[in-house]
Amino acid sequence: MSATIIDGKAIAETVRGEAADRAAALEAATGVKPGLAVVLVGNDPASEVYVRNKARLTVAAGMASFEHKLRANTSEADLIALVERLNADPLVHGILVQMPLPGHIDSDRVVLAIDPAKDVDGLTPANAGRLVLGRGGLVPCTPQGCIILAKHALGPDLAGKEALVIGRSILVGKPVALLLQAESCTVTMAHSKTHDLAGHCRRADILVAAVGRPEMVKGDWIKPGAVVIDVGINRIAQEGGKTRLVGDVAYEEAREVAGAITPVPGGVGPMTIACLLQNTVTAAEAQVRPGA
Ligand SMILES: NC(=O)C1=CN([C@@H]2O[C@H](COP(=O)(O)OP(=O)(O)OC[C@H]3O[C@@H](n4cnc5c(N)ncnc54)[C@H](OP(=O)(O)O)[C@@H]3O)[C@@H](O)[C@H]2O)C=CC1
Numbered sequence: 001m002s003a004t005i006i007d008g009k010a011i012a013e014t015v016r017g018e019a020a021d022r023a024a025a026l027e028a029a030t031g032v033k034p035g036l037a038v039v040l041v042g043n044d045p046a047s048e049v050y051v052r053n054k055a056r057l058t059v060a061a062g063m064a065s066f067e068h069k070l071r072a073n074t075s076e077a078d079l080i081a082l083v084e085r086l087n088a089d090p091l092v093h094g095i096l097v098q099m100p101l102p103g104h105i106d107s108d109r110v111v112l113a114i115d116p117a118k119d120v121d122g123l124t125p126a127n128a129g130r131l132v133l134g135r136g137g138l139v140p141c142t143p144q145g146c147i148i149l150a151k152h153a154l155g156p157d158l159a160g161k162e163a164l165v166i167g168r169s170i171l172v173g174k175p176v177a178l179l180l181q182a183e184s185c186t187v188t189m190a191h192s193k194t195h196d197l198a199g200h201c202r203r204a205d206i207l208v209a210a211v212g213r214p215e216m217v218k219g220d221w222i223k224p225g226a227v228v229i230d231v232g233i234n235r236i237a238q239e240g241g242k243t244r245l246v247g248d249v250a251y252e253e254a255r256e257v258a259g260a261i262t263p264v265p266g267g268v269g270p271m272t273i274a275c276l277l278q279n280t281v282t283a284a285e286a287q288v289r290p291g292a
């Protein structure tokens with residue numbers, strides 16, 4: 001039996017449409033157009049593609065896009081000074097600093113400089129803490145996207161499902177595990193020190209892979225009928241000098257066993273951008289109508 005392919009591209013289009021409607025309603029009511037600032041340090045070619053995609057889709061959703069491309073040798077102080085200017089800029093409601101940053105910059109200090117009200121990545125201690133406590137705040141985009149995709153496959157009620165998250169980063173693994181727990185799943189978090197990863201995978205009704213290792217999760221690790229959400233974005237070399245994107249799951253093997261699976265590209269990636277636009281509108285609404 002072959003898995004249902006979860007169409008992240010189509011689902012993301014719907015989510016972006018909702019963000020566009022909310023942005024238009026806010027502008028009609030208050031005259032304020034939500035604005036998103038993206039900061040990229042250095043010229044990593046893959047990151048440049050994401051930044052370009054984000055800018056195009058932000059404008060298409062009726063929001064303002066501000067791009068700041070800084071040289072790879074930009075100092076931490078100059079980067080923090082830019083973040084502080086964006087914090088103070090009334091046209092900017094959301095700030096995203098693309099990770100990873102070059103090695104000479106302490107990313108914790110940069111994230112701490114972001115106004116939590118504009119932290120559309122949900123990385124500041126204020127937003128991360130609210131997520132742990134279950135008290136709202138801005139929630140990281142990729143984890144939100146994972147939950148939406150899992151619900152597309154399983155329906156809105158995820159309660160009681162066995163969920164395994166591979167990866168425990170602040171950007172993806174930890175928040176996705178918290179969101180699954182909030183949906184009343186029974187959650188296991190695996191990482192580089194986990195023993196018998198394959199055995200853990202085989203118990204999972206929902207498997208989220210956020211590792212950054214191309215095709216690490218094999219088909220025979222997957223419980224028949226499971227929902228597989230592949231967060232990995234890995235560029236690998238192909239014959240003829242070309243490259244291609246693959247996830248953290250061996251897709252061709254996995255789709256023979258899983259009940260539903262997200263492709264790479266066209267799965268979680270587009271959802272990340274769609275949820276970023278939603279977070280930008282949410283941030284703008286709160287900044288325009290505090291307490292509303
Ligand atoms: N689709 C999208 O929108 C997005 C995709 N990504 C992609 O998702 C992937 C993960 O990103 P991110 O979370 O930022 O990555 P990090 O490198 O920050 O985290 C990777 C995690 O994987 C764990 N890990 C590493 N090797 C193994 C192993 N052999 N077995 C089990 N666990 C392992 C690490 O464990 P430990 O903690 O022990 O070191 C760590 O927790 C990347 O491919 C990235 O490009 C990221 C963001 C958005």
Ligand SMILES: Nc1nc(=O)c2c([nH]1)NC[C@@H]1CN(c3ccc(C(=O)N[C@@H](CCC(=O)O)C(=O)O)cc3)C=[N+]21
Binds near residue numbers: 098100121
């Ligand atoms: N502060 C921060 N927040 C992030 O959310 C963040 C980050 N830094 N650093 C890098 C990762 C990676 N990431 C992606 C977003 C969209 C796609 C995406 O749109 N992918 C498409 C197209 C990919 C392509 O074809 O190039 C797809 O998978 O179909 C991919 C990857 C966000 N990240």
